[in-house]
Amino acid sequence: MTSQKSSTESLVLQSEKGTKQNVGKRVPRIEDLRIVKGKAGYTDDIEMADQHYAAFLFSPYAHARIKSIDVSKALELPGVSLVITGKDIKELTKPMSSRAATKSPTSHYILAVDKVRYMGEPVAAVVARSKYVAADAAELIEVEYEPLKVVASIEDAMKKDAPLIYPELDTNEMISDHFDFGDVKKAFSEADKIVKERIRIHRYASTPLETFVVNAYYDPTREELTIYASDQQPGRTVQSVERTIGIPSSRIHLIVPPVGGGFGYKLAIWQYVALASLMSKMVGKPVKWVQTRTESLYAFHRPRGYMDAEFALRKDGKVLGMKLVDWQADANWPYVAALYSLIKFANMSGTYEIRNYSFEYHCVATNDPPIVQDRGVGKPFMAFALERMMDFSADALGIDRVKIRQVNSVPAEKMPYTAGSGEVYESGNYPEAIRRALEHSQFQKKLEEQAKFRKEGRYVGIGIATGIEPGTSNLGYYFLSKAGDPDYNGAGQMATVEVAADGVVKVNMNGPEIGTGHVTTIAQVVADVFGITPEEVNVDAWYDSIHGHLTYAGTYSNAFNDVYLGAVLTASNQLKDKILNIASSLLKEDREELYLANNYICKLENDKEKRLVGLKEIARISYGRLLSFPKGEEPGLKVTAGYINRTAKPFVRSDFNVQLTHSNSVHVCFVEVFPENWNIKILDYAIVHDAGKVINPGIVDGLAIGSTVSGIGGALYEEFVFDEQGTNLSLTFGDYLKPTAMESPEIRVDQMESPAPNTVLGTKAVGEGGAITSLAAVAGAVEDALKPFNVKITGLPITPEKIWNMVKDTPEYKKINKEGQ
Amino acid sequence: MTRMVTVNLKINGKQYSEEAEPRLLLVHFIRDALKLKGTHIGCDTGHCGACTILWDGKPVKSCQILAVQAEGANIMTVEGLEPEDGKLSIEQESFRENFAQQCGYCTPGFLMMTRYLIRNNEEMTREEIREKLHGNYCMCTGYQQIVDAVQDAQRKYFATKK
Ligand code: FES
Numbered sequence: 001m002t003s004q005k006s007s008t009e010s011l012v013l014q015s016e017k018g019t020k021q022n023v024g025k026r027v028p029r030i031e032d033l034r035i036v037k038g039k040a041g042y043t044d045d046i047e048m049a050d051q052h053y054a055a056f057l058f059s060p061y062a063h064a065r066i067k068s069i070d071v072s073k074a075l076e077l078p079g080v081s082l083v084i085t086g087k088d089i090k091e092l093t094k095p096m097s098s099r100a101a102t103k104s105p106t107s108h109y110i111l112a113v114d115k116v117r118y119m120g121e122p123v124a125a126v127v128a129r130s131k132y133v134a135a136d137a138a139e140l141i142e143v144e145y146e147p148l149k150v151v152a153s154i155e156d157a158m159k160k161d162a163p164l165i166y167p168e169l170d171t172n173e174m175i176s177d178h179f180d181f182g183d184v185k186k187a188f189s190e191a192d193k194i195v196k197e198r199i200r201i202h203r204y205a206s207t208p209l210e211t212f213v214v215n216a217y218y219d220p221t222r223e224e225l226t227i228y229a230s231d232q233q234p235g236r237t238v239q240s241v242e243r244t245i246g247i248p249s250s251r252i253h254l255i256v257p258p259v260g261g262g263f264g265y266k267l268a269i270w271q272y273v274a275l276a277s278l279m280s281k282m283v284g285k286p287v288k289w290v291q292t293r294t295e296s297l298y299a300f301h302r303p304r305g306y307m308d309a310e311f312a313l314r315k316d317g318k319v320l321g322m323k324l325v326d327w328q329a330d331a332n333w334p335y336v337a338a339l340y341s342l343i344k345f346a347n348m349s350g351t352y353e354i355r356n357y358s359f360e361y362h363c364v365a366t367n368d369p370p371i372v373q374d375r376g377v378g379k380p381f382m383a384f385a386l387e388r389m390m391d392f393s394a395d396a397l398g399i400d401r402v403k404i405r406q407v408n409s410v411p412a413e414k415m416p417y418t419a420g421s422g423e424v425y426e427s428g429n430y431p432e433a434i435r436r437a438l439e440h441s442q443f444q445k446k447l448e449e450q451a452k453f454r455k456e457g458r459y460v461g462i463g464i465a466t467g468i469e470p471g472t473s474n475l476g477y478y479f480l481s482k483a484g485d486p487d488y489n490g491a492g493q494m495a496t497v498e499v500a501a502d503g504v505v506k507v508n509m510n511g512p513e514i515g516t517g518h519v520t521t522i523a524q525v526v527a528d529v530f531g532i533t534p535e536e537v538n539v540d541a542w543y544d545s546i547h548g549h550l551t552y553a554g555t556y557s558n559a560f561n562d563v564y565l566g567a568v569l570t571a572s573n574q575l576k577d578k579i580l581n582i583a584s585s586l587l588k589e590d591r592e593e594l595y596l597a598n599n600y601i602c603k604l605e606n607d608k609e610k611r612l613v614g615l616k617e618i619a620r621i622s623y624g625r626l627l628s629f630p631k632g633e634e635p636g637l638k639v640t641a642g643y644i645n646r647t648a649k650p651f652v653r654s655d656f657n658v659q660l661t662h663s664n665s666v667h668v669c670f671v672e673v674f675p676e677n678w679n680i681k682i683l684d685y686a687i688v689h690d691a692g693k694v695i696n697p698g699i700v701d702g703l704a705i706g707s708t709v710s711g712i713g714g715a716l717y718e719e720f721v722f723d724e725q726g727t728n729l730s731l732t733f734g735d736y737l738k739p740t741a742m743e744s745p746e747i748r749v750d751q752m753e754s755p756a757p758n759t760v761l762g763t764k765a766v767g768e769g770g771a772i773t774s775l776a777a778v779a780g781a782v783e784d785a786l787k788p789f790n791v792k793i794t795g796l797p798i799t800p801e802k803i804w805n806m807v808k809d810t811p812e813y814k815k816i817n818k819e820g821q
Numbered sequence: 822m823t824r825m826v827t828v829n830l831k832i833n834g835k836q837y838s839e840e841a842e843p844r845l846l847l848v849h850f851i852r853d854a855l856k857l858k859g860t861h862i863g864c865d866t867g868h869c870g871a872c873t874i875l876w877d878g879k880p881v882k883s884c885q886i887l888a889v890q891a892e893g894a895n896i897m898t899v900e901g902l903e904p905e906d907g908k909l910s911i912e913q914e915s916f917r918e919n920f921a922q923q924c925g926y927c928t929p930g931f932l933m934m935t936r937y938l939i940r941n942n943e944e945m946t947r948e949e950i951r952e953k954l955h956g957n958y959c960m961c962t963g964y965q966q967i968v969d970a971v972q973d974a975q976r977k978y979f980a981t982k983k
């Protein structure tokens with residue numbers, strides 16, 4: 001018999017004796033019991049006493065001066081209690097400021113002041129007794145605009161005489177920089193071939209099915225602001241509300257019920273949280289706002305832009321160096337300007353060993369609506385550009401598209417690998433992932449089928465792409481105002497774990513539950529620590545800022561599997577330790593021999609488990625019977641603990657460290673293009689995904705599939721289209737096309753496990769991988785299918801109309817159309 | 822003051838009689854007047870299906886209908902799926918077992934469609950299920966596990982008929 005070591009010395013999970021291990025199992029989700037009954041309880045399901053409702057008036061112009069606003073008719077409408085405009089906002093609030101860009105405008109407020117900068121910018125706000133009356137009142141507000149010249153593209157924005165989005169900055173370029181890693185000049189001088197291309201990215205977005213919802217009540221008797229919001233980053237929201245409307249953060253109580261989809265979109269809700277909070281304080285009533293779908297499509301997308309890429313190649317396919325110049329229209333909302341660039345470039349060499357490269361980026365303000373850190377942020381475009389260049393390079397050298405990826409993959413023995421940028425890939429086996437993908441996708445068989453189909457005149461193609469999926473933002477943006485150790489960081493979290501007075505193990509979610517299965521994942525882990533079943537762990541699906549709360553708390557940047565689990569495990573282990581200490585002292589038993597199993601403190605006697613005392617009894621004593629409580633221990637069984645991933649480095653310009661864990665995947669896509677209408681059908685889709693240790697395969701597979709379909713949407717269907725006046729023409733799901741079950745393929749996922757050495761359980765990022773790797777796999781497959789037409793795909797989405805435009809003047813097109821006549 | 826109309830209808834076997842403005846959407850009536858919060862809103866244009874209910878057993882998007890039009894209707898919402906014994910229905914169980922939801926916001930709509938589809942169709946292929954679900958959006962799952970769940974639910978339903 002060996003005695004079990006105290007687990008506080010190490011965070012590693014050790015399942016208690018005599019109990020079943022839950023980590024790694026396909027445990028049905030606990031939250032689903034509520035979801036399938038229609039009782040998940042989203043923010044809009046909550047009503048406060050004397051509930052009032054807000055509505056906003058949004059700008060129909062992309063760029064205009066506000067000459068006058070007449071609110072009198074709106075105020076006359078019965079049931080309306082407040083109308084506010086930019087005039088009030090200028091008096092009562094502080095402008096939004098840049099978080100990452102070095103330049104910060106001073107004229108962008110939470111409601112437009114004096115001018116509008118995008119179509120859909122909020123111009124005025126109303127509070128009324130019902131949502132219908134609020135909407136009516138908003139329509140009665142009369143605004144006189146003087147349209148200004150619209151800056152509709154990056155090229156427009158950079159012209160000498162371009163109108164300025166922020167006149168106080170004297171330029172439309174918020175930030176730009178140039179970096180060199182290795183010896184780029186030498187790489188290019190030694191190249192056998194140089195391949196050059198401009199790769200574009202369009203505007204698209206994740207569109208969570210639940211829109212923004214906020215319900216705020218400022219209670220004048222307690223001088224406390226209580227907010228319910230579908231918010232992904234509540235820690236940051238509290239800071240932003242404090243900064244803009246001046247309510248101290250210690251008086252803000254923010255609660256996040258389960259969120260109906262996040263995808264980064266709900267990082268941007270804080271502007272409306274601030275507005276609802278301010279209005280509640282002004283009218284003394286709880287104010288709720290439920291965004292409509294059209295309102296949700298106005299803004300907070302991914303930025304459009306392009307990258308000029310140049311690759312220096314050796315004959316055998318080795319990429320000796322690359323030069324990358326990136327332009328993106330991302331700066332028309334100071335708050336997030338410039339976030340995409342560094343996330344993109346830290347991992348720009350993907351899964352490949354490319355030592356010499358330069359990059360330059362330009363973040364430009366146009367009248368495009370604001371962007372947000374949408375699923376994967378800059379990484380989907382990063383992978384798209386890199387993987388397309390790999391394909392073009394292979395084609396130019398006349399070598400195989402798989403081969404070039406094998407030649408360049410970081411060899412397994414070089415892990416952990418430090419990329420040119422300084423980003424550390426802590427784990428993974430990229431050559432093995434490709435090998436498994438070829439096997440899993442039956443690549444050879446696909447090639448044979450393709451040859452057969454081509455003979456039959458069918459246009460069938462195969463695409464392959466690899467991708468890095470980083471997780472846990474260190475928010476390592478070197479250019480922040482306070483470089484080195486800025487005021488915020490995403491590499492840590494807090495969690496609270498308790499055994500309540502009734503003996504039940506309870507965990508508070510330190511981050512919002514956005515649909516990624518955190519309740520069950522945490523329950524599995526905590527169950528193993530305490531030797532109980534996941535169903536017995538009460539994980540609160542509501543984020544509540546009164547529990548442990550860091551100023552960057554939130555569910556974002558694929559950090560859950562790292563820092564959240566780290567915090568939950570830290571708190572659980574501390575609490576378990578305390579329980580065993582109390583039991584040992586009460587029972588006068590050797591602490592080292594005690595363990596927890598099935599809600600009892602146990603020990604082994606003659607190799608048989610003996611239950612000594614119930615956890616419930618320990619709880620009763622710890623909370624109530626304080627006279628029996630051991631000296632030297634604090635009463636209560638509640639631990640709030642924090643956790644930091646210690647591999648986070650300070651940010652310096654020459655040594656990036658944007659994210660701390662790195663999952664990876666290989667996608668193989670098999671498509672057919674139909675020459676009757678140029679529609680595309682995905683015939684097969686195979687993924688090898690390596691996210692380290694998997695806690696629940698049902699959840700992880702689902703995220704891999706779901707994120708891939710979101711990428712397929714971006715690759716084939718989704719685009720926000722604007723006219724020259726900056727008018728957004730995609731304001732319903734009739735115009736902004738999402739993939740439905742009909743367009744979505746069957747996806748086969750093979751999970752590979754290369755555990756991360758720097759997370760407590762070896763887990764890594766899960767939620768973004770598909771969105772990152774899929775764009776290039778789909779594009780590569782369509783291009784391959786259209787090989788007889790000799791087309792090159794450098795932008796998305798690949799719509800039937802675009803294909804037709806590419807093929808219509810080709811000899812192959814003329815050939816098949818002649819035959820068809 | 823807006824004229825109010827009394828709407829009488831039956832939901833999940835229970836008779837309701839509530840006042841409504843003539844322009845009130847059925848989905849708002851169900852959520853706000855009757856406080857049945859399981860029926861969701863994901864668009865306002867009839868695309869997403871989050872608001873799907875069964876009206877005389879047939880799927881209807883409740884954001885496309887006025888409450889006053891539902892006078893006398895017999896409606897079922899997600900709250901009516903659960904059998905009285907406190908167990909989950911076949912559809913609910915299949916969705917849970919197959920990880921068919923992530924954020925769960927779309928789930929009530931899909932569950933109502935599933936209730937309808939499995940009872941009113943011969944055994945469906947995956948392709949057929951995908952086609953029949955095209956009026957319901959899910960932004961999270963990529964649909965695959967939903968298709969698994971519908972297939973599973975139909976299998977289970979047929980087994981009860983044997
Ligand atoms: S809310 Fe009814 S279809 Fe979307």
Ligand code: FES
Pocket residue numbers: 209260261515921922923924925926927928958959960961962
């Ligand atoms: S599970 Fe989130 S929309 Fe379907």
